[in-house]
Amino acid sequence: MRTISYREAINEALAQELERDESVIVMGQDHPWGGVLDVTAGLFSRFPGRVLDTPISESAFVGAAIGAATRGQRPVAELMFIDFMGVGFDQIFNQAAKFRYMFGGNVRTPVVIRTMYGAGLRAAAQHSQCLYPVFTHVPGLKVVVPSSPYEAKGLLIQAIRDDDPVIFCEHKALYDTRGEVPEDSYTIPFGQANVVRDGGDVTIVAIGRMVAMAEEAAKELAANGVEAAIIDPRTTSPLDTGTILESVGNTGRLVVVDEASPRCNLATDISALVAKEAFGSLRAPIEMVTPPHTPVPFSDVLEDLYIPDAQKVLNAAKAVVEYRR
């Protein structure tokens, strides 16, 4: 199969949906010029009038996407960096997320908010955050964190066709990652984890870019005779709890790898789920591999220390595998 980048996969998903469904519109800063990292390149001229530039007014244009979604459009708005949520969050969490419940079910808000997250580009504290735990916390939102080009395309097409508000979190350090992606349109359903790797000794749940770290660690583990199952939830809300619990049922051991800040994040969320629902099968403490409780540092030395890497995943996996009461 042909190989394309994560960036191209997203661009293709947008193009195919713009093509397929007239109600899809796309908006964001600099969109006539492909946006800040070229993700929407070419769409502006290819779909006249349906790809909109916006002022630096996140509340207004994200809110506009939401309002338009209630009136028959399927807007895809880009919050350039997820770090900018602070100037547009009300429209997302108090409006879009709550409409359906507050209005007694009498509305659909099929809006997608695409946004870049994650560390690794030396972009420092205000341009490197994960923050998907904040969106996951909010009832009424769906949250997608694709780990590969294949996931990115299928999940974005699903997001656009989905009738609920979706936060679509793209890791900026993955844009150049390449992978096999079908040319035809396809969807990946929400709430269905991908079992990246099977294994009976330890379960590693990893989010977004962390899936790659887990895979690297798993290779190393396998070389040492330890077979790790790797689960990529793909969507953090809804979360495929069944697949996680089933795997822990087999392995009795869990490591959760989350690039987000450590307090009240997905690592704690998934640990807590397992500590409640699969306690009987647990044979070791649940390890969490996360960054420290600090902002993201600028310096390359510090940022490299900050981000969870394969070595840290490996250490955590070893610790739970070797654990004896």
Next chain:
Amino acid sequence: MRTISYREAINEALAQELERDESVIVMGQDHPWGGVLDVTAGLFSRFPGRVLDTPISESAFVGAAIGAATRGQRPVAELMFIDFMGVGFDQIFNQAAKFRYMFGGNVRTPVVIRTMYGAGLRAAAQHSQCLYPVFTHVPGLKVVVPSSPYEAKGLLIQAIRDDDPVIFCEHKALYDTRGEVPEDSYTIPFGQANVVRDGGDVTIVAIGRMVAMAEEAAKELAANGVEAAIIDPRTTSPLDTGTILESVGNTGRLVVVDEASPRCNLATDISALVAKEAFGSLRAPIEMVTPPHTPVPFSDVLEDLYIPDAQKVLNAAKAVVEYRR
């Protein structure tokens, strides 16, 4: 000792600090008239020029409080409802929270953001949220959730004297709750949990207003011969992990009661902590008592079902106490 309300305790803390320290200033909507629920009553006329009214411009005035904090003031700004964070969050999490780290330690930002949280007043989806998990997630913020008038006064005075940005979360359904409060000024250090009740059979960690629910449940449990320890963390960031782990070390059983939405909240955070650090002593699944993953409903019937209550805490505690592998 004299008995005053939670509202009065907060008012008194503000008044005493305004009196003691010239650099303290207080601001918020309607402050000349005591603010929306009379919490700041009387301060405007008693401290001329130091209690400021604000327009409905949360980014601007919360940001101003933060800016003033870097320039020698100790501002206390009121975000009337915590639900309004969506229109002022950037200044809190990207500015105040990150200054010290981004600037290499060369700044202090002693700002307090007082804010009302919680359900129970039939105020519906946009005026009843907890959201302290979101602030707890952010490195650089301290988060305080006082459960009683005594805690409210001592923690607020500490917050004002503290050199870091503090989010001070007042439960709106507690304002009329009365309790013993010393007249003199005192502080309660951050990161020190209050052991509300000792007990060797099960540990219940409860946040804010949920402490009262836990106490009710504990009475019932005691009547049945089960002694519950109740831990009120008082601050969710920093979190007193030692007291929690020690208690679970004794009881081997944990219930966490959190009024916040269930995903990536404090219940998951504390569960995960224990599943990692005290796995060896755990003798039962960790139960979490939280609302469902829905916005807060308006109808009294639904809101009462939504909020965790003593009965639910009791059921959870019974389940973990009766658990057999």
Next chain:
Amino acid sequence: MTDTLREAYRLMRTIRAFEERVHDEFATGEIPGFVHLYAGEEASATGVCLHLDDRDTIAGTHRGHGHCIAKGVDVKAMMAEIYGRKTGTCHGKGGSMHIADLSKGMLGANGIAGGGPPLICGAALAAKQQDTGGVGVAFLGDGAGNQGTTLEALNLASAWHLPAIFVAEDNGYAEATSSAWSVASDNLADRAAGFGMPGVIVDGFDFFAVHEAAGEAIGRAREGGGPTLIEVRFTRYFGHFDADQQTGRDGEAAHENLDCLKRFRARVADGGEPAEHVLDDIDAEVAKLIEDAVSEAKAAPKPTRDDLETDVYVSY
């Protein structure tokens, strides 16, 4: 025109009667939560919404009952919603501050000051994309006129050249804080120029003035002429939320002299149409409607445990 006038009177009277009754009922303690009453401001919602039809969308404020009624939301379902009943517009899940009916083009009252204007940019954008000739109208208070979401929306509406109208209802206060202080310019309408759109000021007790200004703005928007900011001025009747300290209530005198219904009656008496007895009949019909709305609401079932976790998502 007589039809329009009859309809105008009926809407204003319905809003007034609805709000006065909610005021009384709230005092009994049976209505949960908070209610913010629109009484006194009827001419604004009515004068604007009479120009609107199915293509158009409005967003209300926390003081939203009037906007809903003027846009045609069912009055009985509204009352049931305020009582938190299953028969309510939102099945009891929203309450006074969140009444919405998308099928009527009402995108919701809003608990967030400044919540509506961005959304209405979206409704206007949808109308433009679908080429329906529809418009979006955002109502907002003077206090909400200082919220960044509102100010951004004004600029976006101009930049995108949207068929959007912003109706700033300046009743003199945001809670107890006066707009004379909080709005740093003399008038909210002065902000329009900074966002590249016309700004006009009208007397909010004068239905005819509002109706005319709104007609012009909406007409221009429908024809592709872009957004307008209309500042509607009045004095608040009741306190901020019902049963509060009534700060901002400028005395009974205001009630006497500054009343869109009285002014309307005086004005149409001069013209002779609609006849007084027609208006009296409307009063009676409305009184009955409100009476029925309250008794039906009180008799209606409340939601049950089964309703708690539904309607969060379309699918999950």
Next chain:
Amino acid sequence: MTDTLREAYRLMRTIRAFEERVHDEFATGEIPGFVHLYAGEEASATGVCLHLDDRDTIAGTHRGHGHCIAKGVDVKAMMAEIYGRKTGTCHGKGGSMHIADLSKGMLGANGIAGGGPPLICGAALAAKQQDTGGVGVAFLGDGAGNQGTTLEALNLASAWHLPAIFVAEDNGYAEATSSAWSVASDNLADRAAGFGMPGVIVDGFDFFAVHEAAGEAIGRAREGGGPTLIEVRFTRYFGHFDADQQTGRDGEAAHENLDCLKRFRARVADGGEPAEHVLDDIDAEVAKLIEDAVSEAKAAPKPTRDDLETDVYVSY
């Protein structure tokens, strides 16, 4: 005055030389992350900051090197910061977009468009509370002029009657989006009236024009006359961030004709003071300073594992 002119030239030359060198060094790949260059806009930061002293606070933008230098932040420490070194202004934790030095009254460059204006309301408030006669100055780009945080701050500064100055640097673009499109009014300064303050427009390549307008606004603010919005206009030299597609670069011609340094030299040549050789000496001093700054930065140690978790809180 000659002193002021010498200082003005020195600052502008320092900024220019700093930015041109960062541009070259960035191309080598040794500087991590992104840099946004202020070259071409020197007259703005310089013309404003020359009026400021220790009582005063400024907030910069993502394009913040010039603001820092003009407010007296140590150039060598800045360069080290851009290289992510432990000797940097922020010990390598902040980087180009977060250089700050509170001891110099520099409250930080800012990665958030519109991040600074609210903060500067606070700095101005503190100066007012402490009665120091100090002012706060927020720099912002044309794009950031559409951000709600900025617009709210304008209103708050007026409502509180703060000694605050908002310097809107309109370089024609926000990334690739033109201000002619994104700012719906003709000029950002047109927004001032809607927030109850004076608004003026000055030529950003003319140090003297900026200096005069800023002097007036800052003087008024110090005397309790409230805030001002100053729009400073220029054409951008480089692309948005260094090494991008260079959209918005209006050709080499702009560089030739629209240059505050060249204009400054031409103007003072007419007056005879400072003499040309004095300016040439400054050029040489600055060149050496920048050379040293770069070599010291490159030689400086990087932070280590011990630095990762420090400086999050004062105490925790």
